[in-house]
Amino acid sequence: MSSRKEILNRLDCYYHVIQTTILSKQHPASGLMPASTAITSHGDYTDAWVRDNVYSIYAVYGLALAYRRIDDNTGRAFELQYSVIKLMRGLLFAMMRQAHKVEQFKQTQSLEHALHAKYNTTTGETVVGDFEWGHLQIDATSLFLLALADMTTAGFSIIYTQDEVDFVQNLVFYIERAYRTPDYGIWERGNKINHGQPELNSSSIGMAVSALRAIDGINLFGVRGGPSTSIHVLPDEFTRNSTTLHSFLPRESNSKEIDGSVLSVIGFPAFAVNDPDLVQKTREEAIKKLEGNYGLKRFLRDGHQTVLEDTSRLHYNPNELQMFEDIESEWPLFFTYLVLDGLFTGQPEMAEEYRKKLEALVVMEGDIPLLPELYFVPKESIEAEKKKPHSQERVPNENVPLVWALSLYFLGGLVTEKLVSPSEVDPLGRRFHKMRNENQIQIVLLAEDASLQSTLSTYGVETQTLEQIPSNTTILPAQALVDVYAGLGLNTKLSMSGRPKRPIGVLGTCRLYKMEGQLYAFTPHFMDNNEFYINSDPDYLVSEFENELNFTNLHWYYPGRPTMVVLLTHSLLGAARTHDSKNLLNFFSSLRSGEACNVRVRLCRLAETIHTSNIESLDFLTHKVDWSRIIHRSQHKKDKRLGFNKTMTQASTPHGGRTPRRRSFYGKSLTSPLDKIQDGIYFDDLASALSMVKKDQEEFKLKEPTCESPVQEKTSVLPVHKAVSPNEMLALTLGDDTQFAQAVESLKASVNLYDQIDLLQYLISCRPKSYHIHEIDATISDLLEEVYLKSKRLQYWSIARQAAGLLKKNVPSLTINVTDLVIRQKQVSIGTGPTEYFISMPVPPDTLNKMISDHCNDDVREGPVVQEIVTYLGNLIRTQPELFAGILRLRTHNIIIALREEISRNQGCDEEEAVEKLMQLSPYELKSLLNTLLTGPDLCSPHVVENSYIPLLASDQLVIRAQSGGYHAGNFAQVEINGSLMDAKSRGIHVWRAVILERASFDTHASEEESASFVQCLKGLSTGSVLVMASKDEFTEHLTEEALLAMEQIGSRVIRQVNYRDSYVFIGQIGSDVLEAHQCSTEGPTEKIERSVRIDPSQLEENEPVTASNVYRQFPNSNGTWLHRRKNDGSLNRVPVQFFPQVWSVLERCKGLVIKNHVLPRDPTVLEKTAEEFNFALAVESFLGRFVDPAERQVAVQVLSIVYNEKVVIGAQAELDLSKIIERSAELFWKKWAKPTQADYKMQASTLFFDLPSEGTESTETYIRLCLADLFN
16 A cells, blocks of 8 residues: 555645646636637637536546545645535536526426526626527536535535525426436537437436436535435436436437447446446447547547538538548547546456556646547548548647546546545445345225225225324325425525426335324325326226336335325226226235235235335425315315216117217318228228229229318217207207207206217317306316216216317326337327328427327317327337337327227228227227237237248149147157148247248247237138148147137137147148147157148139139238238338348438339438438338338338348449339239239239238249349349
8 A cells, every 4th residue: 555655746746737727727706617728610618618617626526535535734625625616606606597497497398498508607607698509408417416416425515505405406307307308418419410409318318317316315414404405306207217218328319329428327427327238238339339549439420620520600411421421530538438437337457448548648738648629630631541440640639638538537547546436436326236126015905985995895805994094194196295396496585486296106106205293195196097087997007007016116226115005986996896897806806915917015004014115204395385285185076067877878879889970070080091992801802803803894903092081070060969859869060159059958958978078079169168158057168077077987988088189188197108109219190191290309298288189180089099099109118118129100190090990800890980999999908909909910920930832733732741749749840731841949839821821839838818819810711721730849828718719610629638738730721621630748749640632723714703712712812911910010110120221221322212203312311311320210211101001111111121131233323113113023923823904903913912921932022022133133
């Protein structure tokens, strides 16, 4: 160990260089310091940037700690400590002068309300106008809070008054929505083109994550503080930012696929990522793509301070970005981050490696080491550097030193020489990530009253009533907690309102709260059925409860156990009369087992949880909370004014669906341009098409996409039952108030909820919602609310959606769900056609709600359904992200159309009826249907292994041999068809279908979901289909009764005899006899069974009509499976892995891509955007959106993949016309299989072509390859 004298000598050396290069620049009055003393063509660096100031003072902070460690008696420790405090207070004062902006920004997150990110070094005043610079830089404010937390914990007294404490608390509110607030980021430019377009940036979100974690619970008065001087961060706000960051990395933003700034997020100073694998991946990605000999590039194609940059303008033109490739300036700053990262995380080799690299970049000025801002390639070396990157010598720019970089360089030196330790610089231990405990969630079930408690006990659900809980405990809804926290940060002198009334998530309500000896528990917000109607569906509530249990278990890092208090009410359970309510009761009863969805739970009484719960004190709000008002609001009830009769509440048709007049009333929004093409059964279309071929009719042509003319709601006629006679109809026209009085009378007398909601829709079209109807003594809004509440309680979901649309109800967490989608690179669209709006970045709730209201106004129910879909998509992407593989753009209107088509296809109903069935689905049923749509490719062929056309023998026969060996009998499944031998690769039941062979496997041992998919596969078979099945390993564990019945329906006689790990094989032709073999697990494999099946591929007889049952004899097809799959995938815009970088490569090799009259040009697309840039993917996705038919879009995706994989030579001046390639491929297919005709049968050729498998002898790939060979060879 070094002697005290040696240590003092080293500290004196550091004091000399830090005093000379950093402290000498600190202003004596304001305490602020300039970023640099340089004024160059690239800007004036003499202002005080918040970010630069904090980073610049870190070296002083480290040196102060070093002197304090040795008990300095020269006064330097004191001087350095208060230099740090002076700078931090200077920044604090500069920001406090803008307290009004912080207050506005909390509500709006608007650019004009952002805190300024730089100030006048002398006065602390603003230096640039609100709209003259990109002030919104959340990372800068977050860095200030992070340093404040570290320095306060280290004993530096920076905050002196309660006003300052309240301001800092409001800065927490300022940054806590970083996860959904696009900003200008660390480089102050937003989009890399620097057009002033802010983006979500990983570096900003990461710094916010670190700041929120660091400052939570910090008492800003140190050991001398009280309850009111601590800072509070709600756990859900931290978690949302953290999960967003982990989803975002290693990407920096939509326009920057990687950025050097992420090093500050995964390492010093943030240490914001707790996943070691993600940290490693991000670091490697940054080093691989950005590192040079002189530092790291900021990001790819960064033109800043290169000699080719046009300094006369701030922005770049899109087509000039490529010229900066390989000559981007390199910043030594990033090596300092890597040095500190290695030192703080126990990687000395990495620290030493980059410290040596830094030594070579230091510019000496006497005995003072300086670090330049960056190194650039001189003009004369540009061409040589482009030819061979990293080969040319670079020179430093004029900004020497960059104080920020120099400060981190000195701090790294202090730690390297062990003059200060990482634990002193990071007293909160942020570099050590908290390990997630094995949580056990405590669940307390409360009953609304003794009557409900008695009913629940008969179902085995033990509860307490509110009267039975301890007298010092109060149970309140989640909204009451929102009201309580509104007092946090409240300061009238600063005109700051405290915490905005944002929803508080489940982590916040899983705490118990204590104030002045009284205990408060808050029920979770997702159990509040007064929110959106989806929470009134018991089945949906069960799924949400399971999701929230998983979420809580995954993100609970706090002392004590999470405690979930659930209040069961009569309205929630419907008196336990319905099947759905019994499902909810069964779920609560099942919690007694101690486990729910792999999460440990414990049902207990409230008093039993107190000693093991996480209890948060609210004593800091003693004088700011009006408990009596909050409790009164939570108990508020509403009066009922409209009649109701369940028997008479029915739709106008016997089947409960809406009539055509109702469709006219709602509007046309649930139709699509392809409805005429998509309507009807697939084989009916084929039969019709082929009949046209036989008749040689001229009408046999491609139908152009058709759209019905808009239905104007103002002229829509709505017949409603009169009050005087249920048999007479009242004709109402929306917006025409001549029948207003009669409609009021009908409403007053009506006991039918369907009529009531339609009448109210008419009334609201004539009067504002606030209009008071004297005959009923209520406003229209009150009556709508009453119908809405009744429909929720009684589960009339179509009415609930209609009422929600009229009341413009919104899902409280909708913005969170949109954010969860867009941060995972899923663009969401609202509306359709010219009014379709695409969301690529998080948007504020008010903006999102207005967007839905403006763009989903054809059908009053579409807005609520869109909100449901976005909510379900958000839930699914959090819990099952694999469902979204290959999906970039989620178009809500197209998804609704696909859901409608799924209903129409499965239930054999027309478009109108399918729409009504869709609207009448419960929220859980709609969510399940959406899940089915997302797993669409799995419905008929879950794990497609191989698709090929089986060549027929001379005798036009299929000779099939099959054998199965269970787990103990060789563990194989083998099928031979006409000499082609195929083995199964995985466990389960394997299915082969011919003549076009589709091979699929279903692991029915693993789950009932696989069994359900197996059933769907069997149900999709038509008469005459050839089917081969063989088991491997085991397949009976979760083979459902429905699956057994389906097997028996196709002819199996022994399936019920098959037991665990037995061997089983099946050969059959639907509608004919079958051949089976079964062997017990201990008796070896089955015998090899063989069957010949005659296939007649000949053309139909001259006069034989074409029907659905014989069409397959004339054309290869897959019974509609592949057409359906392509339509589903097209509606979801699904693409293969690495598709967009492949398209970039294809586009680089040609002049452009063409769809009809639309072109995606190479220039400037490739010049502006990099291959893995999200914005490039969006450009391609928008281009592919030009296809009207989703199936055609999917074939176009395949064309592009084949062009890339086959390295097709297109030519730099040639265009790749996707429409032409698809058209010609379909024609090649048609010419091979159809009889010569004179008419153009493009429509039918395309439909048949789109139903081919994607791969194999007779597939779309086969004809696309032939077409490409013709066009480009």
